[in-house]
Amino acid sequence: MTKARLTALGLGIASAVLALLAAFLITSLVLLAAGDPVGDVWGQLLSWPETRNWTNIVNNATVLYLSGLAVAVGFRMNLFNIGVDGQYRVAAFTAAVVAGEAWLPGYLNTALAIVCAMAVGAIWAGIAGVLRATRGVSEVISTIMLNFIATGLVAYLLRQVAVREEGSNQIGTKQIPEGSRIGGIPFGDYTIYGFILIAAVAGFAFWFVLNRTRFGFDLRATGRSTTAAVASGISVKKMTIAAMMISGAVAGLVGLPILFGDAYTYGSTFQSGLGFAGIAIALLGRNNPIGIAFGALLFAYLDEQSNPLQILVGVSPDIVAITQGVIVLTVVISYELVRRYGVRLEQREVARALATSRTDEPEEVKS
Amino acid sequence: MPTAAPPSEIAVRLRGIGKRFPGVIANDDINIDVRRGTIHAIVGENGAGKSTLMKILYGVQPPDSGTIEINGEQVTLHSPADAIKAGVGMVFQHFMLADNLTVLENVVLGAEKLHGIGAKARAEVVRISDAYGLGIDPDRLVEELGVGARQRVEILKVLYRGARIVILDEPTAVLVPQEVDELFGNLRELKAEGLSVIFISHKLDEVLSVADEITVIRRGTTVRTVEDPKGVTARQLAELMVGSELPSPSTEASTVTDQVLLRVRDLSLPSDDGRPLLQSISFEIHRGEVLGIAGVEGNGQAELVESIMGMRPAATGLVELDGADLSGRSTRDRRMSGVGYIPEDRHRHGLLLDAPLWENRILGHQFRPPSVSHGLIDKRGARNDTLRIIDEYDVRTPGPDVLARALSGGNQQKLIVGREMSGEPTLLIAAHPTRGVDVGAQAAIWRHIKDARRNGLAVLLISADLDELIGLSDRIEVILRGRFVGTFDPGDVTPERLGSAMTGAGEGE
Numbered sequence: 007m008t009k010a011r012l013t014a015l016g017l018g019i020a021s022a023v024l025a026l027l028a029a030f031l032i033t034s035l036v037l038l039a040a041g042d043p044v045g046d047v048w049g050q051l052l053s054w055p056e057t058r059n060w061t062n063i064v065n066n067a068t069v070l071y072l073s074g075l076a077v078a079v080g081f082r083m084n085l086f087n088i089g090v091d092g093q094y095r096v097a098a099f100t101a102a103v104v105a106g107e108a109w110l111p112g113y114l115n116t117a118l119a120i121v122c123a124m125a126v127g128a129i130w131a132g133i134a135g136v137l138r139a140t141r142g143v144s145e146v147i148s149t150i151m152l153n154f155i156a157t158g159l160v161a162y163l164l165r166q167v168a169v170r171e172e173g174s175n176q177i178g179t180k181q182i183p184e185g186s187r188i189g190g191i192p193f194g195d196y197t198i199y200g201f202i203l204i205a206a207v208a209g210f211a212f213w214f215v216l217n218r219t220r221f222g223f224d225l226r227a228t229g230r231s232t233t234a235a236v237a238s239g240i241s242v243k244k245m246t247i248a249a250m251m252i253s254g255a256v257a258g259l260v261g262l263p264i265l266f267g268d269a270y271t272y273g274s275t276f277q278s279g280l281g282f283a284g285i286a287i288a289l290l291g292r293n294n295p296i297g298i299a300f301g302a303l304l305f306a307y308l309d310e311q312s313n314p315l316q317i318l319v320g321v322s323p324d325i326v327a328i329t330q331g332v333i334v335l336t337v338v339i340s341y342e343l344v345r346r347y348g349v350r351l352e353q354r355e356v357a358r359a360l361a362t363s364r365t366d367e368p369e370e371v372k373s
Numbered sequence: 374m375p376t377a378a379p380p381s382e383i384a385v386r387l388r389g390i391g392k393r394f395p396g397v398i399a400n401d402d403i404n405i406d407v408r409r410g411t412i413h414a415i416v417g418e419n420g421a422g423k424s425t426l427m428k429i430l431y432g433v434q435p436p437d438s439g440t441i442e443i444n445g446e447q448v449t450l451h452s453p454a455d456a457i458k459a460g461v462g463m464v465f466q467h468f469m470l471a472d473n474l475t476v477l478e479n480v481v482l483g484a485e486k487l488h489g490i491g492a493k494a495r496a497e498v499v500r501i502s503d504a505y506g507l508g509i510d511p512d513r514l515v516e517e518l519g520v521g522a523r524q525r526v527e528i529l530k531v532l533y534r535g536a537r538i539v540i541l542d543e544p545t546a547v548l549v550p551q552e553v554d555e556l557f558g559n560l561r562e563l564k565a566e567g568l569s570v571i572f573i574s575h576k577l578d579e580v581l582s583v584a585d586e587i588t589v590i591r592r593g594t595t596v597r598t599v600e601d602p603k604g605v606t607a608r609q610l611a612e613l614m615v616g617s618e619l620p621s622p623s624t625e626a627s628t629v630t631d632q633v634l635l636r637v638r639d640l641s642l643p644s645d646d647g648r649p650l651l652q653s654i655s656f657e658i659h660r661g662e663v664l665g666i667a668g669v670e671g672n673g674q675a676e677l678v679e680s681i682m683g684m685r686p687a688a689t690g691l692v693e694l695d696g697a698d699l700s701g702r703s704t705r706d707r708r709m710s711g712v713g714y715i716p717e718d719r720h721r722h723g724l725l726l727d728a729p730l731w732e733n734r735i736l737g738h739q740f741r742p743p744s745v746s747h748g749l750i751d752k753r754g755a756r757n758d759t760l761r762i763i764d765e766y767d768v769r770t771p772g773p774d775v776l777a778r779a780l781s782g783g784n785q786q787k788l789i790v791g792r793e794m795s796g797e798p799t800l801l802i803a804a805h806p807t808r809g810v811d812v813g814a815q816a817a818i819w820r821h822i823k824d825a826r827r828n829g830l831a832v833l834l835i836s837a838d839l840d841e842l843i844g845l846s847d848r849i850e851v852i853l854r855g856r857f858v859g860t861f862d863p864g865d866v867t868p869e870r871l872g873s874a875m876t877g878a879g880e881g882e
Contacts, residue, residue, distance in 0.1 A: 011774070220739050220748045227736060230725040236684055237714065237722035238737035239705030352779040355771055 014348065018292060021344035025290075025336040026304075032336070033329045037321070046319045051311045051326070059310050061196040066306035067299075068202045068263050069277075073284025074302055075212050076257035078293040080145075082216060083229040083249040085138075089149025090257040091281025092156030093130045097123035098261030099160045099179070102272030103167055105265075106180030115186040116266065120204075123262060124255040130156065131254025132247060139243040145250065153281075164274065178273030188266040201263035208256060209295040225249055257281065286334045292341065305330060383445065384409045384538050384569040385430070385461075390439035392425055392593075399425040401593045403439070407538070407586075412560055412570040414584035416577065418614055418838065422593035423573050427540050430571075431463045432456035443538070462536025464527045466543045470515045477511035480530050487534070501532050505562045521552035525559065539563060540571045545579055546670055553876070557583045575614075575837070577607040578872045589613040607868050611840050628661035629847050634831040635681075635800055640690035642676050642855075650676040652856045653690070658800070663822070663832040665846030665863070667839065667871050673855035674835045675717055678804050681833070682714055683707045694800060709740055713798035715789055715806050717835070719782070723789045726778040730770065733777050734759040734792055741796060762791030767817060783810035790818050794825060801825070804835040819845060839868040853877055 030048075037044045055063060073090055080087035087093075101123035108115050134152060137143040168177035190197025216222035228235040228245045235242055260280055265272065287305055291297030312326035383406050390403040400422045407413040417423050428434045430441065432450030440447055443459045450456045453463070470479050481487075481494045488494040495511050502509040507525045515523065524544060531539055541560075545553045560570050560583060574580050580587055580602070587599040589610060596613050599605050635658040642651040651673050658664045668674055680688035683704040692699045699707050708714065714737065716722035724733055734755050735744040743754035759773035766787040770780055777785060790806055806822070807815040822845060826832060836842050842849055842863070849861040851874045859874045 218750055220745050220750065223732070223735060223739055223745075223750055227725055227728075227732075230727055231721070233721040234723065234725055234736065236704065237682070237716055238739065239703065239708045240739075241703060241705075349776065349778055352775050356769070356775060356779045356781075358771075 013351070017344050017348050018297075021340045022290065022292075022297075022300075022337070024344070025333060025340040028336040028340065029329055029333040032332045033325065036328055037325065042321045042325075043319060047315065047321050047325065050315055050318055051308065053311070055307070055310065057194040058196060061193055061198060063303065063306045063310045064193070064202070065199050065263065065267075066309060067302040068199050068205050069260060069280055070283055070287055070302040070305055071205050071299055072208060072256060072260045072263075073280050074287035074291055074298040075208055075284075075295065076253050076260065076281075077284040077288035078291070078295075078298060079212070079249060079253040079256060081229075081288055081293045083225050083245065084232075085229075085246065085249055085253070086146050087131060087134075087149055087250065087253045087257070088146055088285065089131060089134060089152045089156075089281070090253070090260065090284050091279065092149070092153035093127040093254045093257035094260035094281055095160050095276070095278065096130050096156045097127035097258030098265055098276065099163065099272045100126040101258075101262055102179040102182070102265055105182040105186055106271070108183050108186065112185040115183070116188065119186070119266075120259070120262060123258040125258070127258025128251040128255040131257065132251040135247040135250030138250070139246040161274075164272070168273075176273050176275060178271040180271070182266065182270045186266075187270060188263075190267060199263040199267040201267055204259070205263070208259060209299065212256075213295045221248075257284075260284070283330075286330060286337075289334055290337050382408050384443065385571070386442040386445075387426075387430070388440045388442070390426065390429060390436045390441070392422075392429060392434065392437050399593055400429070400436070403590070403593070403595050405588050405595060405598070407569050407571060409569055410564055410567045411585040412564055412572055412583055414572045414574060414580040414587045415590060416573075416575055416580055416587060416610060416614060417590035418575060421590045421614070423590055424542065425593075426590070427463065427542055427571070427573060430456070431461060431540060457534050457536065460535060460537040461540065462531030462534060462538070463540040464524065464531060464542065464544060466546060468523050468527055470523060470526060472516040473514065475512050475514055476509055476518075476526050476529075479515055479526060480511070480533050484530075484534050497533065498529065501529055505532065505559060505566065507559060519552075521548055521555055524548070524552075524556065528559065528563075537567075538569045538571065540573070542573050543575075544572070545574065545576060553579065576872070577610050578869060580610070581605070581607060607872075611868065627847060628827050628829075630660040630662075630829070632660045633657050634660050634662075634695055635833070636691070636693040637681065638691040638693075640677070640680055640688060640692065642673075642680055642685055642688045650855050651680060651688070652854075654852075654855075654857055656850060656857070658831040658833060660799075660829040660831055661826055662848070663826055663834055663846045665842040665849040666833070666835045666852055667842050667849055667861075667875055668852035669875050670837060672852050672875075674804070674852060676855070677852070678714075678717070678802055678833070678835060681707075681802060682712070705740065708737060711797075711799040713793035713796075713801040715793050715801070715803040717804035717808075719785055719789055724777045724785060727776055729774045729776055730763075730768075730780075730788060731756045731759045731773040733788065734762065734773075736792075738792065738796060758795065762788060762795070766791035766821070767814065783814055786810050787814055787818070790821065794821055798825075799829070799831065801830055801832045803832060805837060806834070807836075807838070807841060815841075839871055842871070843868070851875055 034044050037047055073094070076090045077087055101119040104122045105115055105119035110118055130152060134145045134148040137148050138145045164177065167179060169180055170177055188200040190200055191202070216226060224235070224240045225245055227238065228240055228242055232242055261276065264277060269276065283305055287298055287301040290301035291299070308326045308329060312323035315321045315323045315325070385405070385407040387403055387405045390400050392400040403426055415423055425434070429436045432453045432455045435451070441450065442448070443461065448459050450459065471482070474482070477495055477498055480498055481490050488497045498509070498511045501507070507529055509525055509529055515526065518526065528539065544556060548556060563570055572584060584602055587602055587610065589596045591614055638655050640651055640654040641649060644650045654677065656664065666674055666677065676685065679685045681692055683702060690700065694710055694712065697710060699710065720726060725736060731752065735750065739745050742751065743758045744751055756773050762768060763770060763773065768787045768791065769784050786808065787810065793801065803822070807818050810818065822832060834842065834845055843866060846863045849863055849866065849871065850857045851859040851861065851871065853875065861871060
């Protein structure tokens with residue numbers, strides 16, 4: 007690793023740490039202002055989790071990681087996919103229906119359901135991509151609207167296909183047969199979602215496609231400068247649609263760890279709001295697959311540790327939502343500050359290199 | 374320099390002004406005296422340091438060294454507000470007017486304290502307009518005004534704020550010839566009233582016709598001040614500007630072959646408001662030929678280049694490269710068939726500023742080795758080839774991993790030229806290939822282009838630098854309002870004749 011890359015990595019870590027410290031400080035100020043016990047809250051939040059809690063943290067982080075990846079694909083091209091929330095719900099519902107019908111045996115059924123989920127997520131996000139490419143509609147607006155439509159659509163379709171769970175008023179899709187469920191990985195007395203392996207593969211694919219392929223180069227180039235991308239021969243319209251569809255396909259995976267590892271059915275109580283957390287996590291992780299993993303773990307950790315706050319300290323766990331929100335703001339500010347510092351640093355280095363080559367110049371002329 | 378003038382006659386005196394940016398010396402020991410009641414022109418190539426100097430005089434940037442005296446008093450300008458207080462006003466090349474406000478509203482905006490916003494302000498605007506013959510109606514909406522009138526509003530804004538020294542940055546770049554004449558009339562009125570005008574330009578004919586004194590800047594330093602413009606020719610000024618390194622076309626043997634490489638027929642480009650940006654342009658470039666396009670900026674050069682590159686879907690007409698029809702093909706297809714492209718605006722079209730140099734090497738060449746093979750990025754190949762460009766084109770950088778943003782403009786340009794000359798292009802479209810680079814690098818870029826031409830490269834060259842056009846081209850076409858209006862042989866054309874054709878003065882010949 008060259009010195010320049012080490013410096014870049016160091017700056018990246020420094021900016022994340024800076025952002026977290028600032029967020030913790032602001033949260034403390036909020037607690038102080040409300041008259042809550044600051045020390046006790048942090049004491050609980052920063053206590054070492056037990057195995058059961060760790061299991062929850064890792065499981066939750068798996069889901070958040072996929073959400074963060076989905077958002078990051080868009081961010082790399084300067085597209086703001088706010089619609090991960092709608093995309094994963096449409097997709098998870100589709101997967102639940104397909105898997106529940108069990109047209110194919112065993113894991114073939116699982117694979118088909120996953121492919122269908124990704125395809126539906128891609129199509130749902132693709133609508134926003136096409137609107138942006140052909141009509142110039144801001145993807146921020148269209149994906150938000152598509153979230154609302156997704157909520158209504160899924161609720162409507164659920165009624166059409168739902169079966170009532172025995173001894174309950176809840177409705178949901180047919181249970182996924184046992185042979186098509188994804189088994190857990192043992193972790194102490196508990197198990198971690200087996201889907202975590204698929205999430206890891208998705209993370210690797212994200213890195214490989216973006217950094218090692220021409221397609222990824224085109225995508226990043228378009229994100230950095232649309233005008234330069236056009237001049238270099240990239241079709242920005244095609245890239246816009248492609249990037250949105252890939253983002254949607256990854257978003258299609260978000261609900262699946264829960265579906266195949268825990269719930270086995272898509273019902274009216276299926277977890278919502280995972281897409282919005284993904285935005286914060288992608289920002290925190292700097293759209294980098296490893297960074298997003300850390301971001302997802304941190305958010306899952308805060309969520310899990312905040313659960314007993316009400317009972318133990320008498321403070322609403324919602325304080326963690328404030329922390330998470332503040333992190334988004336401090337992250338944006340601190341990354342920009344560190345970026346500017348990095349550019350200045352580099353300009354100085356270039357100037358230094360230039361100054362030395364200037365003094366060489368007369369000799370070059372002589373020879 | 375015979376400084377016979379008593380100090381009281383000097384409106385602005387700059388002594389030893391220096392300014393460095395990371396990696397670049399923008400200004401170095403600049404000395405200028407501007408007399409009261411004169412038009413003082415400052416000429417120099419793009420990147421010679423004119424704009425930096427004017428930003429210093431207008432308080433936008435502090436100088437690293439040197440002193441500024443205004444009306445005999447040494448001043449320190451921390452901001453444009455300080456400059457305005459000292460009586461210095463500036464009219465920028467890009468107008469800063471609110472279209473949906475009236476002239477009066479635009480003028481008083483930000484200067485409400487001077488004469489209020491009512492009848493007093495209106496009376497003052499009318500008084501200034503009459504006193505200097507600007508002919509401005511305070512109640513018209515700015516959006517209804519033409520370019521020339523907008524520029525007069527900008528001048529009025531500056532005078533309204535009490536300026537006695539008016540700086541105009543490339544004021545004629547956006548004007549048509551009649552408007553230029555009107556502007557010069559206005560400037561002479563200002564001069565007659567005892568104001569001093571500093572006129573920045575690189576158009577030598579205009580400078581010679583309006584200026585009382587001319588200071589030439591080259592590579593950030595004052596080369597000479599001409600106190601009697603009648604005693605110099607445009608050619609002499611040009612030589613001062615580039616340091617007598619004007620290439621002489623006669624020594625260069627022609628390499629033009631009879632094989633047509635690029636054929637363009639009836640290329641037209643409509644604009645949104647119906648006025649065509651390009652009107653049935655037809656030309657051919659042979660292997661080994663350099664076709665130069667001369668024209669005042671904004672007459673369709675950028676549109677011509679972008680249409681040939683396939684970046685303007687609305688363009689109609691035939692573009693044929695080496696017998697293959699490229700009309701309707703994508704920009705990537707055109708690049709793949711062997712077109713190199715040095716864009717006019719390197720920041721917008723040429724570079725990814727926040728990407729390292731080796732990634733910038735790939736940009737526009739994503740479809741071929743050494744940087745990409747089988748759809749995968751070859752990082753090592755790209756880095757090695759970037760090192761080659763850094764070496765061959767003397768790009769001043771610590772290495773291929775620094776961000777493009779960290780390089781100075783000239784070094785960015787050298788990287789782009791090196792990149793576009795890679796992969797043995799058959800056609801090079803070069804828009805202002807040496808803009809903003811130093812004289813040494815300019816000579817090197819010219820040499821590279823000439824070498825490639827000898828090997829059969831066809832070049833479409835767009836340049837604002839007439840000497841570059843004359844020195845490099847085998848044939849020059851003049852573009853005016855989106856059409857070709859005249860063909861010149863660089864062997865027997867002068868910058869003066871080209872200049873008059875570019876402004877339409879030669880029309881109907």
